[in-house]
Amino acid sequence: MDCSPETNPVAATSSSPVSSSPPVQESPFSNFLSNLTPINTVKSESYTQLGTFLPTPPVVFTSPHIDLLRENSFLERNDIVEAGSNVVVYKECNTNIVQNPSFEKEVQLSSASGCIDEYLADPKVDCTNSAGLHLKPANDVSQLLRSGITVSKESNTEVHEVIDGSTKNEALTSSSQAEENMPSRELIESTTNQSSVKNSDELPRFSSVKGKESAINVDLVSQAQSQGQNTSKEVSQHHRGIRRHLQFETAVAHKSTTFGNNESLWSLTHDTANLRSPSNLTNLRTLASSHFDNKAPSGPQAVSCDTSQLSFCPHDSVRSVLTGGNSSTSAPIHSGIGLHLNSVSKSTSMSSDVFSSRKSTGYLSTTDQMLDHDIKKDSSSSFISGVPGENYSCVGDGQQESQSAADTSSFTFYSTDGMPYLPCDSLHHILVDQQPVSCEVGDASQDANKVEESNQLSQTRKRRKGAEISDGCKRCNCRKSKCLKLYCECFAAGVFCLDSCACENCYNKPEFEDTVFDTRQQIESRNPLAFAPKVVKHEIDSLPNITEEADWMTPSSARHKRGCNCKKSKCLKKYCECYQANVGCSGACRCDGCQNPCGTKADQEYNRAEKWETHPAEKLDTIKGGNDCIKAANINPYSPSWEGLCAISNLTPLSHPCSSMKVSSASSSLRNTKISQSHLQSSKLQSSGTGRFKVGRSPVIFTPQVYESKGPYQLSSDDASCERTYDDAPEILKEASYTTKVVKASSPNQKRVSPPQSRAKKVHSSSPRGLRSGRKFILQAVPSFPPLSPYTDSKDAINDTRNSRKDNNNI
DNA sequence: GAGTTTGAAACT
């Protein structure tokens, strides 16, 4: 696209070009490193002390994974194994990857933005050191790396020497183990080599965009994985694709910040809820990668977690950091990226069959995809969040799909709001389907044919009007919005537009990263939930002590967050977002003549009302209005706040589909913070208001379209609840969230299940008639999650009544 | 493929 930065609509706030790199030898980085304490000398007991040095809390792996971790060299460097303990404390590099310049500005203060760079720059710089480097000007390493990037291949050696020398730590530099397990050096070499291959046009991109060093590094890593001799074009495209991936990584890294030290999020105990943590995802990916490296054929049993729960909300983490939130709620950015990168690099040698194996397992990570495509030499990273029940679409690079064999492309999986739940397998299919095109390399004639076919397919797809493509991938077709408004599906999903998009004058590209994020910030300032998933799936079947509620909840009680506003489509066409998402309309909808096959608004309202009528006790705590209450309550049934109440401990931000930026949250912006339930409760109950989140840039934009959340009190890690709490969310949302808790606290049969706190007391009991009184409701008293299905518990008579009312409503 | 319809997003 002819998008020149000069015409940047938003502002050319962007990126301050990075001028020439300072002489490497003069970088203060050297002196800084020289003072670092060798990580290996750190004992577990000194974590407290270390904590002051390392903002990143230790990562705790449960014993079942210790061997695995060891086996995969995850523990070799910075890990601390407590003797006689089943817990391995893996001290993770506090890699705050801030690819996003916008975030970088914010995060640098409290995080080691340069950590990842350093980590990459010198494999011998362990995490501890890296973590400590947060004190260091973030640009130092970046500058070093830039220097390495910009220097010719011949100078790579010199660069490395400089870097190594800068550490002045023989222990760090001489460790063959580190060398072996931390192929960063190789990566650097490879990347620098590649950089030498880049044409002159590429270099400026690497070095001129502020805050992109990390992304660049990761890009380089990815490139290094499989690319030995890539053409400049390949590098360029690949780079672009990776950047998308990196955004996600960033989000992941930031997201992890929100996890408390003691939380088991990092325990790789098949805790699906944990997978919602980007950090976990990262680790899992890493683990999976590593695991596959060694045991590819055996499948990802080690990572048998349900990736479907993955969701990301980078914002939260970053904001938490920025706000200097307390450690309990906003742990220092904790990324695990180091591991990830490490594994990535280690996975460079992965064969495609390994990927096939992974794909078959249902666990596909960014790493997997990245590796997969790297192996194919034509793809860039992508992120997949196999969220069961979550719709993901692949925002793919048409070129990739069509030209993958010959050209580099990137793709990103989105979770589309409109699609039915797409199991991980679906994603696999997508990838696998692509594989034949992109993977099979060998026969020249075949390749040529495939390329031709791919090109044809690509053109066909690109011409196709509409975003969705047969493969489930989406691409926008924006013409006037510059892809910087929510009109743009890509932008809304938190992903960059792809080359395959048919958009015009597109600014939603990595080149305009700053613009994109600025715009996002603006939008979020108007509507903090703008990039939140539109649809969330709320499963309460597993609600402890509230099992009966499951009876009146549909198996997948997903609902559109805001509800639709259809007037003419009767919610029978994809114009309707609810219909598009395969979710029933709810009281939040303002649709007319709703005939949504997944459930009409009337059904929803009736069910809810019926339930409450059947169980007036609940009304005592929650009702103060009539049906309006229901509607009002439904306004935010899936709001982050609401979700946060459901399972604060299991926050799951998602941002873009297949989970990607249509698992986005990327950012989406999704600012999901994993906050201890107790904390959240207390904060909520304390009248909230504390700005746990600040609307800021979303590092990564992954906005899963469908969130799955479970009961508020389900702390089980098995439950993936997506809880997002937005302190900056409208008060109404907070209140709604609160009310949800109140409602959940009551079982249908009037069994009170330890209501959240005394706040419920504030809710005045209302007469049983309150529900239908028609009075204006009080949001705080309204349950936010209406029953999606008939309250089976309500007996047949009720059902009969319901049917009759339904008929009336239809009339 | 062009044109229309639709409803979300953006604007006022």
Next chain:
DNA sequence: CAGTTTCAAACTC
């Protein structure tokens, strides 16, 4: 906050 406009996807032909 409501009404209007803009926008792009969905849809129709």
